[in-house]
Amino acid sequence: MFQLVLFYAFSAVLIGAALAVITARNPVHSVLFLVLAFFTSAALWLLIEAEFLAIVLVLVYVGAVMVLFLFVVMMIDVDLAALREGFNRSLPLGMGVVLLIVLELSVVLGGSGFSGKGGPVPLPEGGSNIRALGEVMYTQYVYPFEIASVILLLAIVAAIALTLRRRPGRLVQNPGLQAKVRPEDRLRILKMPSETRD
């Protein structure tokens, strides 16, 4: 009963936050509402005892991805008038895409896999979600898991390789050399006789 109340409360906040993401006029507010949406969905996952997923969602998306998002959004000066200019023109296309997504979702969710009757499989007494997940991931699905991680690594390397530019005339410091500097290299102490007044 209490869980049901919590579920509806979190769901209401989640839907409200998700709507606010696309309706907020200030892009920074949009990003913050997205953070709120992630938080509430993490809370929903906690309700079905998927604590690993919930914490990782907060850790990765709220803690790192959204910080970078916020970083970028704060730096750029968004001109809302220019953004809204083509709204009416692209409305039909947008509606078409949304309708397609709704159709696909209803087909998937209406199928046998998401009947909504079973709910999450209850864990054995004293069992932990993280342990169960880890055991499956590193035994049964070890190859798909490792391949996915290699693909991600490849994506990181590719992203860096694609955006790395070697511009001529760039001033670069060599920290190793900087750290090796001794006073004798930079400082010259002159010995000179004192001037006498005469």
Place this chain on the structure above:
Amino acid sequence: MLEQAIAIWSQIPEALRTSVWIVLKIMAIILPLLGVVAYLTYAERKVIGYMQSRIGPSRVGYAGLLQPIADAAKLAFKEIVIPARANKVLFVLAPVLSFLPALVAWAVVPFADGMLLADVDAGLLFVLALTSFGVYGIILAGWASNSKYAFLGAMRAAAQMVSYELAMGFALIGVLMAANSLKLNDIVLAQQGGFWHWYFIPLFPLFMVYWISGVAETNRLPFDVVEGESEIVAGFHVEYGGMGFALFFLAEYANMTLISTLIATLFLGGWLSPFEHVPVLEQIPLLGQNGFHWLALKAAFFLFCFLWFRATFPRYRYDQIMRLGWKVFIPVTIVWLAVVGVFVHTGFGPWF
């Protein structure tokens, strides 16, 4: 009297009793923590004072002991000024967002065997998630203030805290590989058996990385470019006065306390006595026993180091901070994780 109280207590419904009990536990953690934070500011001024041949605060109360209270009273009664064209809601929300995670993370810290608020399965991840959330308060404060200096501070904070979080996370992976658990209580229990069983020996590089990243993560000197008095006035909190500023201040010191306690818990055996299984010393009443006093002592040492660093090191240059985080710490942790993997496989020493 006592019997009556017990009778009344047992008549309260079960659910209410649990929540009252939890609230009491939370108070038992937060109130002493605020006391520690208040007197940490006093200790900082005294310690740095003596390191610089001054005597520090000495006028309010005996040896200046009431100084933190006087400071708090002063800040509480100051006017809160909201700058022109600042984003009011976020301006007020930012200090709260920075203070909140600093308190919530204490829920999973074990103070003695089994003495913790919530024995979460993913305790270590929980701490990591919450400490990473602390950066929002700083970024939003800088942005909402509508001030160039504050914004520069916020940008620096975002870049610095995200970079050092990675190194911290990697260092924690080493600990959980060694302890085989994400529960902080189990991590401490896995280090039982005298100080040579503690993880700072096999995980020494990770210990150093975690320690230094912890200093960087709390934006303390020598990594305090976020505030950088000589460059950007006071960074993200330049526009804050009164309780807004006080909350940032409290958050910084609460985070220092949290990081110190976590280092003690993860690498130095938390509430374990170093003299476990040492023939003679084990018999000494307080020193040989495990308990909260050992955790407090270890955390106090790291807190002292925070103050010591501040008095000793000059501020890092910004690009050097980034280099240290990305090009030194992350490779070091990755290499050492491979070494730890070999350790775990071979069951090396008393640790694995």
